[in-house]
Every structure is written in structure tokens, then in C-alpha cells.
Amino acid sequence: MKTDFSRDDIDAIYRVIAVRRDMRHFTGGEIDDTTLTRLLSAAHQAPSVGYMQPWRFIRIRKPRLREQLYDLVQQEITASAEALEERGSEFLQLKVEGIRECAELIVVALCDQRERYLFGRRTLPEMDLASAACAIQNLWLAARAENLGMGWVSLFEPEPLKALLKMPDGSHPIALLCLGPVEEFYDRPMLETAQWDQRRPLHTLIMEDGWQTENEADDD
Template sequence: MHDHAYSDPDRAAVHRVIAQRRDMRHFIGGVVDDDVLVRLLTAAHHAPSVGLMQPWRFIRVTDPGLRVAIHGLVEVERERTAEALGERSDEFMRLKVEGVLECAELLVVALGDDRERHVFGRRTMPQMDLASAACAIQNLWLAARAEGLGMGWVSLFEPDDLRRLLGMPAGSEPVAVLCLGPVEEFYDRPMLEETGWVVARPLTDLVSVNGWA
């Protein structure tokens, strides 16, 4: 064991929460205590970011009318996605792809409007701002699972429409609608596997040595 390694139980807990994290769609209402929400957002804010740019912005949606409006944007894109899927359209429409109206908390994660000034690590790969925000979302996701809360990442929306709805400044970009809250149970496997939509690929298919394979 390396000198800086955590104890066996601590390491096991880290790997357990990673393995048991799920993209949740089924929520049972309830609440997320304020102190828990602060812990989750703090975990997100501790995420690594390229050049320490911290491009993430978190918007907590507490207005019921705004939540309904966001659900409307998601529903429009759900129908457009179904149309784009062609022969799998009906199958897709039977999937539950969001929990916007049922979850205890609704968060929107966005890229800030000032991120273009960050050059360190982005000169050849400007998309690293998005990669950094994704790390923050993953931190929040894992922390939520550790708290016994479900979280689902919804990406079915037109970014410009959501940006206007939330009064976000030019140059900013919403990247995720996060449904967060208590769930009756966690899926044993990813929901899209359980419903037969897709089968996850094994790690061995995605690892190679010294070049693409």
C-alpha cells in the first residue's frame, strides 16, 4: 500500500459509491435539507478544472412556474429526439427520460460567460471548460449517492431557449438540468440497460496500449 493511501474501508466506500451511482429518473418528491444541499454543491465546487478556471455556475430553481417551463422545454426536445431516432421513436417515447416535475430539487449547471479569457489548458482544446464542468457534476452525483439521494442529468433541451428562460447573460451556456432528491430505490443497473435500450460496453473494449486498437 502506498504511504498516502486511504484505509481499506475508506477506499471501499469510494469504489462503492462510484459503482452504485445511477442516472435516476424516478423520484418521490420530498426535500433536500439545506445543509445537505450545501455539502453537495461544495463537493461540486471542489472538482478539478483546467487552469483552475472553475467555469461552472449553479442555478437553483425554486419557482414552480419556472420548473414547469423547463419541463416544457424538455418535452419539446424529447419529441424532436424521438423523431430523429426514426424506427426507435416509439420505443424512446416509452422511456422515462427525466424527473423535472417530481424531484425535490432542480438545478441548472451552466458554463460562465467569462470563460473565454482563460487560455491556460484551452488554447488548443477550448472544450476543456465543458470537461471541467462535467467533473463538477460528477462530484455532485457521487456526493448525492453517498447521501442516499438520487440524481439525474437531463440534456434534452435547446440551450439558447433555456438560457433565455433563466435570464443568463450572452456567452454563458447551460449544459445540464439536474434532478435531485429522494428515490424509492436505486436501479440495480443503469436504467437504459434495464429497459433494454442499450448494453454497456466492457472496459476491455475501451482500453488499448501504445495506440488506438
């Protein structure tokens, strides 16, 4: 089946990609079930290696459980600040999660028994993670198109989180997704605005016919 897109359709896709942001500031509120199902359906349409569809989505509904997940993240924020040494105090000034304020909190995990899937994973077993990341990106872009913010939080110890959610052996949590209405979207990525880092120029990341250093690429 061939589907042609208009110039406006094409421009809209590139615009959504350009204005997507990793959001940390939310205004509470709710996401209706129809919209949430539409977003998760977009995630579920992601490509996956060997069509394994390794993603699992856990919607956190209980306030106490959300607070326990918040506590886990705060513990890792403290540990990360210590590990960052001279940048630790700078890191602590950043807002790196919106767990208490977001409308929906969703845990994304890799399914158990992934060893059964060898197609595309025999030499690269991490392709299950790559597949789940594609699902998260689909959800991110769909949320932005719906004018909803989303933030990916990875600051947690996996095993305590698995215990809290009664996840089976072999499964693995990879993301806490904060999702919901925001007052406004950041003009630029928050870590750029906070001067934590800057986006690298694209030409420094493109190589031809083998690995090149930046200086070698400039000499060609």
C-alpha cells in the same frame, strides 16, 4: 499533506462509484439546505483546467419556472423521437426526466467570458465543459453517498433555456440536474434494464501505443 485511507474508506469509494445511477424516479420531499450546500461544495471541489472553475449552479425555486423548463424538455423529447426514426417509439417509452417529481432542480451552466482562460484551453477549448462535467460527477457521487438520487437531463434547446433564466451572452447551459429522495435505486443502469444499450466490456475500450480496432486488440 499526506492522507491515508483505510481499506473500508477505499471500499466505500469504489462502492459509491459502482452503485451510482442516473435516476429518473423521485418521491418528492425536500433536501435541507445544509445537505444541499454540502453537495454543491463537493461539486465545487472538482478539478478544473487552468483553475478556471467554469461551473455555475442555478437553483430553480419557482414552480412556474420549473414547469417552463419541463415544457422545454418535452419539446426536445418529441424532436429527439422524430430524429431517432425507427427507435423513436421505443425512446418515447423511456422515462428520461424527473423534473416535476424531484426535490431540487438545478441548472448547471458554463460561465460567460470563458475566452479569457487560455491555460489548458488554447488548443482544446472544450476543456471548460470537461471541467464542469467533473463538478457534476462529484455532485452525483456525493448525492449517492447521501442516499439521494440524481439524474442529468440534457434534452433541451440551450437558447430558450438561457432566455428563461436571463443568462448572459457567452454562458452556456449543459445540464438540468434532478435531485432528491427516491424509493429505491436501480439495480442496473435504467437504459440497460430497458434494453436500450449495454455497457461495453472494458477491454474493448483500452488501447496501447495507438488507436486499435477491437479485432486488432484481440490479435495482439
